[in-house]
Amino acid sequence: MNEALTVASQTLAEQARAALGQRNLIFVGLMGAGKSVIGRLVAQMLGVPFLDTDGEIERVSRMSITELFNAYGETEFRALETRVIERLLKQGPRVISTGGGAFINESTRGQIKTGGVSVWLKADLDVLWERVNRRDHRPLLKTANPKQSLENLMTQRYPIYAEADLTVLSENVRKEIVANDVLKAVAGLAKEGEKQ
Ligand SMILES: Nc1ncnc2c1ncn2[C@@H]1O[C@H](COP(=O)(O)OP(=O)(O)OP(=O)(O)O)[C@@H](O)[C@H]1O
Ligand SMILES: O=C(O)C1=C[C@@H](O)[C@@H](O)[C@H](O)C1
Numbered sequence: 001m002n003e004a005l006t007v008a009s010q011t012l013a014e015q016a017r018a019a020l021g022q023r024n025l026i027f028v029g030l031m032g033a034g035k036s037v038i039g040r041l042v043a044q045m046l047g048v049p050f051l052d053t054d055g056e057i058e059r060v061s062r063m064s065i066t067e068l069f070n071a072y073g074e075t076e077f078r079a080l081e082t083r084v085i086e087r088l089l090k091q092g093p094r095v096i097s098t099g100g101g102a103f104i105n106e107s108t109r110g111q112i113k114t115g116g117v118s119v120w121l122k123a124d125l126d127v128l129w130e131r132v133n134r135r136d137h138r139p140l141l142k143t144a145n146p147k148q149s150l151e152n153l154m155t156q157r158y159p160i161y162a163e164a165d166l167t168v169l170s171e172n173v174r175k176e177i178v179a180n181d182v183l184k185a186v187a188g189l190a191k192e193g194e195k196q
């Protein structure tokens with residue numbers, strides 16, 4: 001990060017931290033949107049603990065997401081995801097990055113809505129594809145035409161992600177820029193509150 005951006009984002013981080021209070025900040029969005037990398041960066045900037053639900057699921061089950069899908073199927077994975085997220089949300093403030101399907105599950109979405117401030121990292125198909133295409137560990141993309149599968153998920157899921165409290169574009173720019181945009185959106189919550 002260059003120095004000017006660092007100085008500017010320090011003040012911004014303080015504003016965002018104050019706006020968040022004791023609430024959690026929960027990242028939602030499609031695979032490759034940057035929930036894990038941007039979430040970790042934002043947590044560092046805010047000075048609050050970071051947790052990634054996929055990572056936490058893998059830790060408690062001692063299995064990879066792929067192994068879980070293969071052994072128990074998506075339904076069992078979702079049930080585990082709901083339980084893990086419910087537990088992680090109990091103690092704020094934290095930054096929590098969720099798996100791509102978490103907010104789509106009605107019960108998990110309800111927990112997230114009451115458990116803190118949700119932020120949708122929104123990206124277009126080409127950006128997502130360029131990012132997820134580098135690795136092949138995502139079970140829902142192990143199909144004959146993974147780019148088409150990703151596009152289908154966008155069509156199904158974008159109206160639901162849009163229910164998040166905040167939306168931040170995750171474009172092909174440096175991670176620090178996206179993280180800074182998240183801080184701006186969170187800091188803006190306090191200003192919204194002042195207007196009412
Ligand atoms: N702004 C960015 N610039 C460059 N690379 C990025 C950016 N955002 C994310 N990436 C890269 O894209 C890939 C996917 O990001 P990440 O794992 O954070 O996505 P995710 O939303 O957590 O996906 P999943 O739902 O599968 O967990 C990573 O390799 C990450 O480094
Ligand atoms: O979009 C999804 O449904 C998923 C995204 C990943 O983060 C993992 O949680 C899993 O691969 C499912």
Ligand SMILES: [Mg+2]
Pocket residue numbers: 035036037052054097098099
């Ligand atoms: Mg992730």
